[in-house]
Amino acid sequence: MTQFCFSVQRSVDMVFSLISFFILISVSPSNGYDPLDPHGNITIKWDLLQSNPDTSDVRVSIFNFQLYRHIERPGWQLGWEWQGDEAIMSMLGAEATEQGNCSRFKGGENLPHCCEKKPMIIDLLPEASFNMKTSNCCKGGVLSSMVQDPSNYAAIFVMKIGAVNSSDQFKMPGNFSFGVSGYTCGQPVRVPPSRYSSDSGRRWTQAVGTWNITCMYSQFMASSSPKCCVSLSAFYNTTIVPCPKCSCSCHASKCVMFGETPPVLQEMRDSNQQIPTLIRCSSHMCPIRIHWHIKQSYKQYWRVKVTLNNRNILKNYSQWNLEAVHPNFKNLTQVFSFNYEPLNPYGHINDSGMFWGIRYYNDMLLQEGENGYVQTEMLMRKGENFPNFRQGWGFPTRVLFNGDECVMPLPDQYPTLPNTGGNGLIISLSLLVLSLLVLTIVCF
Ligand SMILES: *[C@@H]1O[C@H](CO)[C@@H](O)[C@H](O)[C@H]1NC(C)=O
Ligand SMILES: *[C@@H]1O[C@H](CO)[C@@H](O)[C@H](O)[C@H]1NC(C)=O
Ligand SMILES: *[C@@H]1O[C@H](CO)[C@@H](O)[C@H](O)[C@H]1NC(C)=O
Ligand SMILES: *[C@@H]1O[C@H](CO)[C@@H](O)[C@H](O)[C@H]1NC(C)=O
Ligand SMILES: *[C@@H]1O[C@H](CO)[C@@H](O)[C@H](O)[C@H]1NC(C)=O
Ligand SMILES: *[C@@H]1O[C@H](CO)[C@@H](O)[C@H](O)[C@H]1NC(C)=O
Ligand SMILES: *[C@@H]1O[C@H](CO)[C@@H](O)[C@H](O)[C@H]1NC(C)=O
Ligand SMILES: *[C@@H]1O[C@H](CO)[C@@H](O)[C@H](O)[C@H]1NC(C)=O
Ligand SMILES: *[C@@H]1O[C@H](CO)[C@@H](O)[C@H](O)[C@H]1NC(C)=O
Numbered sequence: 001m002t003q004f005c006f007s008v009q010r011s012v013d014m015v016f017s018l019i020s021f022f023i024l025i026s027v028s029p030s031n032g033y034d035p036l037d038p039h040g041n042i043t044i045k046w047d048l049l050q051s052n053p054d055t056s057d058v059r060v061s062i063f064n065f066q067l068y069r070h071i072e073r074p075g076w077q078l079g080w081e082w083q084g085d086e087a088i089m090s091m092l093g094a095e096a097t098e099q100g101n102c103s104r105f106k107g108g109e110n111l112p113h114c115c116e117k118k119p120m121i122i123d124l125l126p127e128a129s130f131n132m133k134t135s136n137c138c139k140g141g142v143l144s145s146m147v148q149d150p151s152n153y154a155a156i157f158v159m160k161i162g163a164v165n166s167s168d169q170f171k172m173p174g175n176f177s178f179g180v181s182g183y184t185c186g187q188p189v190r191v192p193p194s195r196y197s198s199d200s201g202r203r204w205t206q207a208v209g210t211w212n213i214t215c216m217y218s219q220f221m222a223s224s225s226p227k228c229c230v231s232l233s234a235f236y237n238t239t240i241v242p243c244p245k246c247s248c249s250c251h252a253s254k255c256v257m258f259g260e261t262p263p264v265l266q267e268m269r270d271s272n273q274q275i276p277t278l279i280r281c282s283s284h285m286c287p288i289r290i291h292w293h294i295k296q297s298y299k300q301y302w303r304v305k306v307t308l309n310n311r312n313i314l315k316n317y318s319q320w321n322l323e324a325v326h327p328n329f330k331n332l333t334q335v336f337s338f339n340y341e342p343l344n345p346y347g348h349i350n351d352s353g354m355f356w357g358i359r360y361y362n363d364m365l366l367q368e369g370e371n372g373y374v375q376t377e378m379l380m381r382k383g384e385n386f387p388n389f390r391q392g393w394g395f396p397t398r399v400l401f402n403g404d405e406c407v408m409p410l411p412d413q414y415p416t417l418p419n420t421g422g423n424g425l426i427i428s429l430s431l432l433v434l435s436l437l438v439l440t441i442v443c444f
Helices: 002-031 264-271 425-443
Strands: 041-051 055-065 077-081 086-092 094-096 120-123 154-163 174-177 183-185 189-191 195-198 203-206 209-217 228-234 237-241 288-297 301-310 321-325 332-336 339-343 352-356 373-381 398-401
Touching: 086 094, 120 154, 228 398, 288 398, 301 321, 332 339
Parallel strands: 228 288
Antiparallel strands: 041 055, 041 209, 055 154, 077 120, 077 174, 086 154, 094 120, 183 209, 189 209, 195 203, 228 237, 288 301, 301 373, 321 352, 321 398, 332 373, 339 352
16 A cells, blocks of 8 residues: 555656646746746846945956856847946956947046946957956857856956046946846845955955846747747657647748748858848748657667757757756656756756757757757656556657747647547546545545
8 A cells, every 4th residue: 555655646746746837837928937947047246346536346247047048149248227427447358339428538548448328248259369358258248058068157357437526436337138138137136245265265355345136037028939849759650740830930931942042141141241030931930840759669668869950041059958848857867969967946856857969069050951950869767657658648748949948739639559549638637637636635
């Protein structure tokens, strides 16, 4: 009976995790909360290092505290609004996009770096000259995610701030923006001052004041339409379930038919313009398609093949990543040719994971027409109560590409095992939940 109740408890756990997942999914678009990365955020730390009579030294650090979302080229653009007539006298490790009107600073031989009321700061490129750099800067605005490359998730720049009216005290600016679509930033919050070690950790110094600004991502705010979709197939059924029609869009205006070369392509390359989004035409119109194939079933293991297709004609994805939720991930035994890291936001559930490419091998998902795909196979161990692929069990419940949710086919279209009707699905599911409830009462 104990053994029996234990497995009942486990099934109850699974049903609950499924239910909570659906509840989380239904709230996620409105507030940007991501159930796979519930604490994910970008934190901007503003350290007032020194307040001199006429200038202040400030060090700004940007941390990408997100497990899988990274910041790609063209990169971050940090903006804020000064409260007084402050100006950035000089800056290292980044630069302001506009110098602005500095005519109020008369007499000095060096004009300030930026006199805008709302400065916009961008990262320097890696090839910037040595005397403009700081440590941890100059990556062209790119920030990697914490899991994928923990050594490159931060950016730091320093600046000297002055004002015409030097008698004014330093006032923390407000209204921060991050310049990447989908992110919104809160107001600065004063936190305990940062401490810096010197003399090999024997002495500590601290900032005069430290503020944190938190920026959060919401897929809903980034784009009203999805960016990827999922198609499914299995060895036990010849049907390939395609991506749902119009998953990402229905309009054929910005797509290129197969075999056709877009006329703008050559001009774009010649004139060095901003490259437009052009995808290959399809019924789903998604730039990314992910195919999940249940390839084989062995006695103790089963094998899945996952393929990511880039349907963009002019876009490569560097540092791409894929997140998936599947109840059998806790028994994942081997992943071939991708990196894998379990994501366990709720500790014990262990049903979600993140995949990404191996550096210099397949970490770049090339554009269509240039080997525009990457793929992996994985082995998962079957347990005693392995449900034998019933009711699409072998397929993931959720898939994300670069942290954005992909459109899945409806469960009643999943490839079915021979001799099992799909019609009884809902009835058998509700029967399952009912019997679990009854058993729970018996067991506890
Ligand atoms: C931002 O992320 C960090 C690191 O995960 C976490 O400690 C912090 O609480 C998060 N901040 C917010 C406001 O969620
Ligand atoms: C620049 O600012 C000064 C005052 O600070 C103002 O008189 C002048 O008109 C401004 N110039 C432009 C081009 O806006
Ligand atoms: C400088 O600040 C003082 C006191 O805050 C104020 O009275 C004065 O008008 C300011 N001068 C300018 C040029 O803004
Ligand atoms: C932020 O913007 C709002 C509205 O644009 C403005 O009222 C407020 O003064 C600004 N706050 C700061 C600190 O600049
Ligand atoms: C402020 O940000 C820093 C660095 O991101 C972090 O270590 C610190 O815990 C944050 N403080 C608060 C109170 O969120
Ligand atoms: C994508 O990468 C391929 C191979 O490195 C290159 O030929 C192509 O120009 C790149 N495309 C873009 C848009 O940068
Ligand atoms: C399950 O989670 C634990 C820790 O949370 C991790 O060490 C382990 O590798 C995970 N197992 C699998 C197969 O993902
Ligand atoms: C995972 O493996 C464990 C131990 O091998 C087994 O008891 C469990 O049933 C397996 N889970 C699934 C979903 O197959
Ligand atoms: C394969 O799956 C499809 C889609 O669910 C289903 O309509 C079909 O009957 C299945 N074929 C077999 C041989 O079971």
